[in-house]
Amino acid sequence: MGDRQAPLVEIFSSIQGEGPLVGCRQIFLRFAGCNLHCHYCDTPREIPDCCRWEKKPGSRDFQYLPNPLTPREVARRVQELNPALHHSISLTGGEPLLHTDFLLALIPLIGGSRQGIYLETNGTLPEMLSRVLTLVDTIAMDIKLPAVTRMAPCWPEHREFIRLARKKNIFVKMVVNEHVPPGELDEAISIIRNTADIPLVIQPVTLPEGQPGITPEKLLALQERALQRLKDVRIIPQTHKFLGQL
Numbered sequence: 001m002g003d004r005q006a007p008l009v010e011i012f013s014s015i016q017g018e019g020p021l022v023g024c025r026q027i028f029l030r031f032a033g034c035n036l037h038c039h040y041c042d043t044p045r046e047i048p049d050c051c052r053w054e055k056k057p058g059s060r061d062f063q064y065l066p067n068p069l070t071p072r073e074v075a076r077r078v079q080e081l082n083p084a085l086h087h088s089i090s091l092t093g094g095e096p097l098l099h100t101d102f103l104l105a106l107i108p109l110i111g112g113s114r115q116g117i118y119l120e121t122n123g124t125l126p127e128m129l130s131r132v133l134t135l136v137d138t139i140a141m142d143i144k145l146p147a148v149t150r151m152a153p154c155w156p157e158h159r160e161f162i163r164l165a166r167k168k169n170i171f172v173k174m175v176v177n178e179h180v181p182p183g184e185l186d187e188a189i190s191i192i193r194n195t196a197d198i199p200l201v202i203q204p205v206t207l208p209e210g211q212p213g214i215t216p217e218k219l220l221a222l223q224e225r226a227l228q229r230l231k232d233v234r235i236i237p238q239t240h241k242f243l244g245q246l
């Protein structure tokens with residue numbers, strides 16, 4: 001695959017369902033592929049043959065475009081979704097930073113939204129972030145807890161990532177479940193606190209049946225512990241799922 005092409009899963013208009021910008025209208029570019037294997041991931045791992053593109057914002061009328069796509073092809077589809085109607089353009093995945101060469105070519109072509117480019121990332125690829133940092137406006141960065149992902153910790157990667165990302169408008173999102181031990185929460189808090197005072201969003205893991213995988217008491221206990229060392233700690237679930245949004 002050429003450097004300047006990338007596989008996408010979908011391009012569509014919807015509301016942001018997670019984090020402090022919940023409810024803001026965005027154009028979503030969902031990139032295929034990820035460097036992690038989180039236990040709770042609901043994104044298919046296969047690279048799809050086609051990217052589905054919503055022809056009019058909110059219509060859910062899709063056309064299928066063969067993968068991979070060029071930056072110009074994607075920019076043209078974004079333009080047809082009327083960026084001016086939208087708060088921002090969300091680069092999501094998968095992990096969009098796996099496609100930095102593509103992003104470097106694409107982002108200058110997709111202006112016109114009200115608040116620019118919103119990067120949603122797992123926060124583990126700092127070298128990739130450094131290449132596109134000047135082109136993004138808001139960064140929604142994950143800190144991955146091993147008790148939830150069932151993977152090895154990514155503390156050094158997260159630490160370096162947040163050090164770079166703090167130059168932008170940034171918040172951290174942390175998916176939690178009933179089994180998060182205090183030590184993992186404390187490590188994540190240290191990473192945030194040692195770098196800057198960045199808002200932390202605690203997001204309850206969503207079970208396949210749509211229920212949160214954590215009790216209300218545990219959620220409040222995690223927030224209380226985090227509030228002892230951070231200024232802004234919010235509990236925000238995945239709202240788009242119960243609204244039937246993409």
Ligand code: SF4
Nearest residue numbers: 034036038041094122
């Ligand atoms: S980082 Fe996101 S897309 Fe990648 S495996 Fe984890 S949940 Fe899935």
